[in-house]
Amino acid sequence: MTQPMTPTELAAFRARQKSRSRALALVLGALVVLFFVISLVKIKNAADLRHQMAMTPPAAEPTDSH
Amino acid sequence: MSTVQPSPIVAPMTAEWRDFFALTKPRVMTLVIFTGLCGLLAAPGHVHPVLGFTAILCIAVAAGGAAALNMWWEADIDAGMKRTRHRPLPAGRMDPISARDFGVALSCGAVITMALAIGWLAAGILALSIFYYAWIYTVWLKPRTPQNIVIGGGAGAFPPLIGWIAVTGHITLMPVLLFLIIFLWTPPHFWALALFVQIDYSNVGIPMMPVVAGERSTRHQILGYAVVLLPLTLLPWWLGYTGRIYGLSALGLGLGFLALSAHVGLRRPLPADDAMTPEKRLFKYSILYLFVLFGMLVVDHLATTAGA
Secondary structure (H helix, E strand, C coil): CCCCCCHHHHHHHHHHHHHHHHHHHHHHHHHHHHHHHHHHHHHHHHHHHHHHHHHCCCCCCCCCCC | CCCCCCCCCCCCCCCCHHHHHHHCCHHHHHHHHHHHHHHHHHCCCCCCHHHHHHHHHHHHHHHHHHHHHHHHHCHHHHHCCCCCCCCCCCCCCCCHHHHHHHHHHHHHHHHHHHHHHCCHHHHHHHHHHHHHHHHHHHHHHCCCCCCHHHHHCHHHHHHHHHHHHHHHCCCCHHHHHHHHHHHHHHHHHHHHHHHHCHHHHHHHCCCCHHHHCCHHHHHHHHHHHHHHHHHHHHHHHHCCCCCHHHHHHHHHHHHHHHHHHHHHHCCCCCCCCCCCHHHHHHHHHHHHHHHHHHHHHHHHHHHHHHHC
């Protein structure tokens, strides 16, 4: 069985817990921003590629000489 | 009177974010990030800066995840070594389950993000690198064979390969050469360290080369690897993948590495209280060597691109 924490220990425990929670919130927030920006870049890349393909004239079809 | 002993008071597991960060072996990660970045910057082609950043972030996070799994598995070994006993697990600042879950979460997160943002080939090799370090090296090789670091060196050699693939989308000879350079650099780098911390390794029963084969054999092998490494680092130049900046840098750096390795490799039997100065010098130089060599690879690529 564990003994109950003293008020000082409890305060230190809460402080560590709080610092962990803040760090986790920061990481999650950064991930949200990162995934949003990645999505924008991927969408832009795909749009550029589609535009490039639309501008490229189709290759001439091989003609049958017979 | 009761003879029952009171239960020990279990201290609450109050790991801080710094303890989780320490699990990722930040110092090792520096080299991983740098070599991965160099692979990315030296590759022919273009990648959007956001995607390039994401690729390097995934490499770093995966390395951190693999390191956390390594520390989780080796907590008892770390407790017996002076160099590692202050890590979060042996010091009792964290419970093993948290360390394991943290490692798994980082590894899975990095691989999934790499797959979605960059591509499946880069993600597959990233997953292989995690498996290689966390399972093949840590669990399988390290406690069994003195060749652990030779084969296990492959784990640290993946980042430039992954960085290259993030740009090009495929594997060619050049990124494989970069992989091989780190692969052959690892044994002399690590054995130089093992020579001056071998008491630690023998205490915990890890069959590192100096403990099993003896100092003399280890020294000869360090020199042998340095001899093979020099022409390998020059191969990209000879094959025309790089220019003169890289080639001459690789030659100069390699000769320095060879000279220091020869000093270590040809030393006579030493007294027990030897300060191991040449070994420590080789260890420090080997880190600088890899940083500068890969840095020059990027400088060479940028100079070639600018001149074209």
